[in-house]
Amino acid sequence: MVDFASLPIPVVPYSPTCGRDVGLAMATLGELIERVSRDFLAAPHRLDFHQIMLVTKGTGRYSVDSGPFPCRPGTLVWTRPNQVVQSFPRPHMDAEIIMFTEAFPLRMSARTGMLDDVLRASHWQLSHHELRSFRRVVDLLHVEFQRPDDGRGEEVLKHLLAVALLRIDQMCRLRHKDTAAPALSDKNDELFLRFRRELDRSFHSTRLVEDYAAALNCSPRALSRACRAVADTSAKDLIDARVALEARRLLAHTDLPISAIARQLGFSEATNFGKFFTRRVSMSPGAFRQSEKARKQP
Structure with missing residues (x-):
């Protein structure tokens, strides 16, 4: 890895x-x-x-x-x-x-x-x-x-x-004043910070909210409520955003094959990774890599 x-x-x-x-x-x-x-x-x-x-x-x-x-x-x-x-x-x-x-x-x-x-x-x-x-x-x-x-x-x-x-x-x-978010609380704060630490440790291996909730000894609903309160978005969106960030970094700054990047990020099939990346970044992994290479040229 x-x-x-x-x-x-x-x-x-x-x-x-x-x-x-x-x-x-x-x-x-x-x-x-x-x-x-x-x-x-x-x-x-x-x-x-x-x-x-x-x-x-x-x-x-x-x-x-x-x-x-x-x-x-x-x-x-x-x-x-x-x-x-x-x-x-x-x-x-x-x-x-x-x-x-x-x-x-x-x-x-x-x-x-x-x-x-x-x-x-x-x-x-x-x-x-x-x-x-x-x-x-x-x-x-x-x-x-x-x-x-x-x-x-x-x-x-x-x-x-x-x-x-x-x-x-x-x-x-x-x-974002029109966005409804749950009230802040020390409990939400503490759970969210634990989730972010766990996300940085585990995003290579799982993208399931249920897995993170189990690791944090809370319910998926409680985890989602904490993410809404603190980050104004869902736990699933944060998980996918962290995976997409790592994918962009590896595509832009390494020569790893796309299939190897897919495996490193926990995807069993490169096609599934391609669909995920395109949904998050609005371009395919190959197109993103080519655009980064073109942008770095003098």
């Missing part, structure tokens, strides 16, 4: 070169480009930290886990650790960038914590109101990051980062 984490895709460590020696750093895209070549940014690579980027001017393209999208002023991008990213900024594109380690943020509820899950959305185009609201928080973060530390600076940064993450959560909830 090919382990995605072991693939020869460069991993960028968290190593801020300016500001405080804490788990959060800020920079502009222009400053990063001065230190990292455009060729490196355009090639597939991974970060071992979180990066939130708010485009302030210019245009370009970005890709997260083989999902390309355009960037323009007001585009907000959240790259999570170990996601495969590529960046194609045009000459005059710039952005405010917040980088932070997995351990830096304050502890939040499972629903808010779900924002940093690789199965969730990675980019948004902010409205004028959303941009103005989020930009105020970014400006406060920047001022505090530049301020000489008086002994309380790290705690202030943690709380301001929490405000930024809560703003993103609020934006996502308002955009």
